Amino acid sequence: MALKDLSFLIAIRFLKTKKTGFLSFVTALSYTCVALGVAVLIVVTSVMNGFERELRERILNTIPHASIQGIRPIENWETIYSELKKNEEIIGIAPFIESQSLLTHQGEVFGTKIFGVLPEYEASVSVVNDFMLQGSMDSLQKNSFNIVLGLTQSRLLGAGLGDEIALMIPDVNSSFAGYFPRLKTFTVSGIFRVGSPDLDQTNAFININDLSLLMSLDEKVTGLRLKFDDLFKANSLSLLALTDAETVSDQLLISDDWTNVYGSLFEAIMQERVLVGLLLFLIIVVAAFNIISMLIMMINDKRSQLAILKTIGMSNFEIQKIFVYLGAVISIIGTLIGFVIGLLVTYFLSTDYMEALLSFLMRDSYFINYFPTDIRWNWISIIMLSSLIMTISVCLYPARLASKIFPSQVLRNE
Numbered sequence: 001m002a003l004k005d006l007s008f009l010i011a012i013r014f015l016k017t018k019k020t021g022f023l024s025f026v027t028a029l030s031y032t033c034v035a036l037g038v039a040v041l042i043v044v045t046s047v048m049n050g051f052e053r054e055l056r057e058r059i060l061n062t063i064p065h066a067s068i069q070g071i072r073p074i075e076n077w078e079t080i081y082s083e084l085k086k087n088e089e090i091i092g093i094a095p096f097i098e099s100q101s102l103l104t105h106q107g108e109v110f111g112t113k114i115f116g117v118l119p120e121y122e123a124s125v126s127v128v129n130d131f132m133l134q135g136s137m138d139s140l141q142k143n144s145f146n147i148v149l150g151l152t153q154s155r156l157l158g159a160g161l162g163d164e165i166a167l168m169i170p171d172v173n174s175s176f177a178g179y180f181p182r183l184k185t186f187t188v189s190g191i192f193r194v195g196s197p198d199l200d201q202t203n204a205f206i207n208i209n210d211l212s213l214l215m216s217l218d219e220k221v222t223g224l225r226l227k228f229d230d231l232f233k234a235n236s237l238s239l240l241a242l243t244d245a246e247t248v249s250d251q252l253l254i255s256d257d258w259t260n261v262y263g264s265l266f267e268a269i270m271q272e273r274v275l276v277g278l279l280l281f282l283i284i285v286v287a288a289f290n291i292i293s294m295l296i297m298m299i300n301d302k303r304s305q306l307a308i309l310k311t312i313g314m315s316n317f318e319i320q321k322i323f324v325y326l327g328a329v330i331s332i333i334g335t336l337i338g339f340v341i342g343l344l345v346t347y348f349l350s351t352d353y354m355e356a357l358l359s360f361l362m363r364d365s366y367f368i369n370y371f372p373t374d375i376r377w378n379w380i381s382i383i384m385l386s387s388l389i390m391t392i393s394v395c396l397y398p399a400r401l402a403s404k405i406f407p408s409q410v411l412r413n414e
Contacts, residue, residue, distance in 0.1 A: 007318050010309070011325035014298060026294045031334045033287030034391060038338025039345065040283060041383045042375075044276055046346045049379065050372030054195070055262070056231075063199070064094075064125050065231050066238035066257035068245050069223030073097075074253075077221045080245045084224070087244065089237055092124030092227030097211045099222075102168040102181075103149075103204065105157040112153060112204050114169065116211030116221075125227040128192050128205070134161045135190025140207040146189035150200035154191050163188050167206070169214055182214050235259055284387050287334070288394040291327050295398035298326070299405075306405050316403035323402050327395030328388075335387045339380070346373050 015027075068080065077095045084093050097116035102109055119137045123129060128148075129137040139146045147167065149159065159165050165188060168181045186206060193200055212219055224245075228237050234257040242255040299306070306319060349371040 006314075007321035008325050011322045011329065014302060014322070014326060015329060026290060026297060027330075030287060030290040030294050030330050031337070033283060033290050034331060034334025034387060035338035035341060037281070037283035037287050038335050038383060038387050039342035041281065042339065042342030042380055043345050043349070045379050045383070046342075046373045046375050047349065047371055048272065048276065049374035049376055053374045054372040063258055063262075064225035065228045065234045066226045066241065066255060067096075067223050068226065068238075068242055068253055068255055070249075071252045071254070073217050073220035074223060074249070074251060075220050076249060077224060079248050080224060083244050083248045084226070084241055087237075087241065089229045089233070090226055090241060091229050092225075094118065094121035094125045094225045095208060095221040095223075096122075096225055097208055097215065097217065097222045099169050099211065099215060101204075103153070103157055103165050104168065105159045105163065105165040108157050110153060110156050113202055114167065114211065115203060115205050116208035117205055118208050122205075125225045128194065131192050131194050133191050133193050135188075137190060137205065139189035140205060142207055142209040144189075144207060145184065145186050145210055146206065147186040148190035148192060148205040149188060150203055151191055151193040152201035153204060154188065156201075159188050161188055161191060167214075169211075184210075184214055231258065281386075284390055288391050291330055291391055292394050292398055294330075295323050295326060295395060296401065299323070299398060299402045303405060306402060310405065319403045319405075320396075320399035323399035324392065324395045327398075328392050331388050331391035334391070335384050338387070339384060342380075343375070346375060349373055 068084075074080070081093055081095070084090055095118060099114050099116075100111070101114040102111055104110075117137075117140065119129075119140050122137060132148075133151060135148065137148060140148060147165065149157075154160065157165060164185050166183055167186050168183050170181055208221065209219070211217075212221075226238065226241060228234055230237075238255040238257040242253060245253055310316075310319065350373045
């Protein structure tokens with residue numbers, strides 16, 4: 001057998017040889033730290049990626065990316081709509097009316113935001129219709145006086161599909177006696193659950209013409225909601241859309257975008273993913289130092305055997321390869337064990353059992369009440385490759401120490 005293969009065989013034999021108590025503990029600790037570091041990094045990055053995905057899909061795709069609104073109700077929204085459609089980066093535009101309101105049903109009273117929408121336009125800026133538990137947004141037709149509620153709203157009101165509820169909104173026109181609310185009965189034609197306690201509890205939808213009639217707006221609208229091809233350009237694109245809208249309107253308009261409400265949350269998730277990843281990467285650093293300690297202890301334990309190997313002609317380079325192989329074997333086995341454990345834990349977090357448990361523990365506390373997981377193989381590849389490179393690289397120092405053993409001195413002291 002060639003000498004270059006002998007170094008690997010000796011490294012495997014050293015690993016299999018029965019070790020002293022403390023050396024055996026350090027060796028096991030080296031495997032454990034590498035596996036634990038890789039497993040935890042896979043789980044945490046998968047969960048953080050899942051939070052990012054859920055924020056995109058459940059929140060940022062549910063709310064408009066931006067809106068153009070008037071200081072007073074907008075009259076010529078169709079003209080503004082036609083102008084904004086010329087911008088290819090705007091992929092969805094929908095008129096809306098927004099108002100604060102009260103909903104009442106069987107003695108229960110609940111405050112909410114009421115949105116007047118056109119279903120055929122709304123579908124281009126919102127995916128609420130994809131999260132319908134019952135009914136459909138398409139039921140909000142003119143003069144139908146139907147209403148779509150969030151799941152939390154319907155539970156608080158005790159109202160289900162087909163039930164009638166009273167909608168109370170303030171009258172924008174005052175009489176000699178002051179302001180009086182307007183009251184109208186609506187039929188629940190849909191119930192949605194986005195997964196955000198905030199959105200499921202505070203938003204309700206009716207047809208834009210029905211709300212315009214109740215508020216005496218004469219078919220004016222509060223504004224236009226926009227959806228962009230790239231939501232991360234929302235700030236600059238909303239300002240561009242505002243400039244375009246002002247060219248065809250003599251009203252004073254303002255723009256708003258999602259970053260004003262959810263921008264800090266999204267940035268926090270991105271920063272936390274990086275910071276948590278760096279902190280957890282220290283586990284792999286600890287594992288690397290454990291491997292150094294284990295190899296140095298093994299060098300001291302095998303000094304006489306190394307001296308004999310050098311005496312029979314093994315070069316310093318071949319001695320160094322023995323301990324690089326030792327570190328590589330520990331690194332590869334630990335990384336593979338961590339990979340398997342990480343995937344299993346990530347899978348367990350996405351099971352119905354964990355979702356039910358977390359729904360009970362975190363109900364109505366966060367915008368989602370389960371652990372979202374998103375396994376991205378490029379991230380896992382980076383984690384595993386980094387683990388292997390770091391843990392194998394640290395083997396060079398103890399390998400160099402092993403090659404400096406002087407056979408005559410060691411054998412004389414034996």
